[in-house]
Amino acid sequence: MHESARADDPSPSWYSDRLHHQPVELHYAPYRVATPEHWAYVIAHCHLHLVFGHLVPGRKSPEWEIACDLFVACWMNDIVIGRPPDEYPVTLPRSVRDVDEFYRELVRDGVRPEFEGYGFAGSRPDFETSDRFEPKIWQEMFVERIEKSAFETLKSTAEKYHDVPAYSLSTRARLARDWFVNRFPMLGSLAAAFKIIEDEAICTRLGIEVAAISSMTKEIYFNPKVPMTENEYRFVMAHELLHVGLRHEVRQQGRDAYLWNVACDYVINHWLVEMNVGEMPRFGVLFDLTLKGMSAEAIYDLIVANLRRFRRSRTFRNEKLGDILDSNPDFWDYVEGRNLDQFYRDCLRNGLKYHEESCRGLLPAGLVEEIRALALPPIPWDVELGHWFDDHFEPLEKRRTYARMSRRQSATPDIPRPALFVPQVLLDQRTFGVVLDTSGSMDRMLLGKALGAIASYATARDVPRVRVVFCDAMPYDAGFMDVNEIAASVKVRGRGGTVLQPGISMLEAAEDFPKDAPILIITDGATDHFKVRREHAFLMPQGRKLPFKPAGPVFWVR
Template sequence: MQTTSYKDVFEKIRVNFLFNHPFLSVLALSIETSYDENKNSAFLTNGFKITIDTNKLEKYSKEEITYLYAHTLLHIVLKHPYRQKTRDSYIWNKACDIVINNILSTFTNIGSRPADEIFDLTLKDKCVEEVYEILYKKKKEEIGKTNPNKDGALDSNEYDKSKLDLDEVYVKNEKIDQEKLDGIIIQALSIAKKASNLYEGMSIEIDTLIKPEINLSDELKEYLISSFFEKQLSYERPNKRFISNGIYMPGTKKLNDNLNIYIALDSSSSVTLDEYKKFLGIIGEIADSFYEYNVEILPFDLKVRSEYIIKFDSFNPLSSDELLIPKSNGGTSFDECLRYLKKSSEVRNDSLLIVLSDGEFELTESLLCNTLFIISNKKNLRKFEKDGRVIQFNI
């Protein structure tokens, strides 16, 4: 099929997007597209334009070409080339393709996924950075276990390199063009966001884009300082300004310098020991800002693992040698953790409960004090917003 006839094919595809996926239509009608030879894949994008290799399209049907076009447009709208940064390009391409193909599996009227497209539903509901970390760790483990062949090669053929469709991002693009592209992407994202019932699978990637990445250490410091150092309204010390008029209004009092924290550690989640130690290091650093503090760590899965509870305070600092994540018995019940606290601890109103988990649990018990949910799985971030502060586990 000649380039000219392929142009007709793409015109029909764009009409399909206009009626069925208007957010893709915005991109398809606005992004620069050219026909040229690509080194690897039929479609190639640097996040700024698309290059289509018509010779490589010969093996695909029109339905599969529709799918691949939508696939490439999603790379652009989700800024995958720009988000790569210094990451390994092969693993990043693979991660991006997995995320996009999982998203497209929920779409209708989007063509047919080619048989050579990588697809892994076990990684559904994860942003591309999360998928990349999983694949990267797996690759390191494989390299550690594999003996190089005579050529020194270690790669397997599980992901065909001819599918690499993300090109290098060129910083020489004019600023005005970058701003124009950002405007197009924002418009497309807005349309997709409004149709969240249709594009729920995209919500995690969209949120990753539009919400700035926040360092856990900074977030925890801000939260604890605002929670424990700021003054609180109290009738224990009425506002003197109004007493002369016979009006009793609450005055302010400074919170105690005693910091009381409970940390519920979900031992069934994917938090690693190194991440756990870094997290407690942050807690210890902040706790040292207080005259006196008490911290109690409660590992739990389907019950609180009382034999692994660790306590430390301002007079008995935490030793990293004590730290471990106990082997889980499977399942997660945060309600059991709350029941344990109600029975065995005197939780003060000004205490803080921090939950370190992937969020794969339901909450039915009432909370006892201010609760901060630190969640590693992005799909669960919105789940507990009505119950307390929720932040992404990102050390």
């Protein structure tokens, strides 16, 4: 609401409202000299016109203005706000409960002489509006503030006198959560597992404008400053629960966290609109009919190609951060028993099963497909690496030779038997290159895991030696090394960041390195753009990404 002084009206006015669209302008008389109690009464009178819905487009008759003024005056007389100005009548009509009924009574019987000209704008009406004005918004904000005030009073009283925790009291967010538990089984178990946080200070500190969720702490955050109806709370809560249930933070896989969150928001909001879960908030959400039916991965690729269009997209958190708060989605790897990842998958999968068995209605096909895909456990990175080795190194067929005898059977020690062997020529051809980033940003523990997996898989597939190139400030060709000796030769040094292209070019140009041998690149992604002209793959820490789109497969080491 904007306030300004008006000195161009000589009439003895206090203020007037002008509402041409949604911003409300309050014009007050600067020459008026009055006590703070008088001004409090007048300004509150003005605001109550707004929240009671008196500014109805098309109603401009004097009877309507007087009816509204007397209705507000009676209401303020009951709750005692400030002190009415001395020039206005102290004796008010009977208590006015219905302004429309009182207006019809004034039209039918006429206005009593003592109430003619009653108002605070002098010769002009107290309020003016246009046909585009929406009074319902201000009424809902008023109701929201009354509810919040009542809740804060109950909260302080309960904590002070009855030792009742504040989170046990009902708010619209908790009523929305109860609705999911009682009426919507697909998300009911997930909703019951999360604690609702409605703290303005916490939301301000975390940069949460509307809502956000943390799967690590099992908490959903709602900013109490944002007025929302219960149906809008249902929409936002379902949105946040689906983020966790569909494991979006795990599926990020090195993508930009904010843009990935935006892509997931488009998918989730389409499903919620199709299912008619709650009501889309009035302040707007990420919703585009042209993206209907697309997966989050496909939408992400579209966003990356059109950054100008999507860069300022606003999530429920803000326009710079996603509403999934966790920075480390793999914290549960070290938790004993059933981890949280499995817990969230089971909640959504069992909720879908109960939803279908109890005939609760149809669901979007894309949502059902993604939930059922959660039943399939993700393939570990080391298993994927083993498949990569299988694709490039077929099992060798061993031959028998009498050049080296096998162990004789105890029953016939005098009969020689040939031993199995692999020709050395075939073993010499079985090799691959390893370009190893040894800068200071590399995690030693993850590096040890990666090199240990490489050694075990190479040994199992009869790969005796590996061509190794270490890259830091400059590349260093270590030549062919035994697979079990690589880890002992690695020394992580430097300050982070390296250039891998010279090392890759050196390996590709080596005359003693087979032309069809693949290359395995181990890095943390803190490098410049580079090109690889032969078959290759990447080993990278979980959550990191390359500065370009990789042509070969990427194995994320956790």
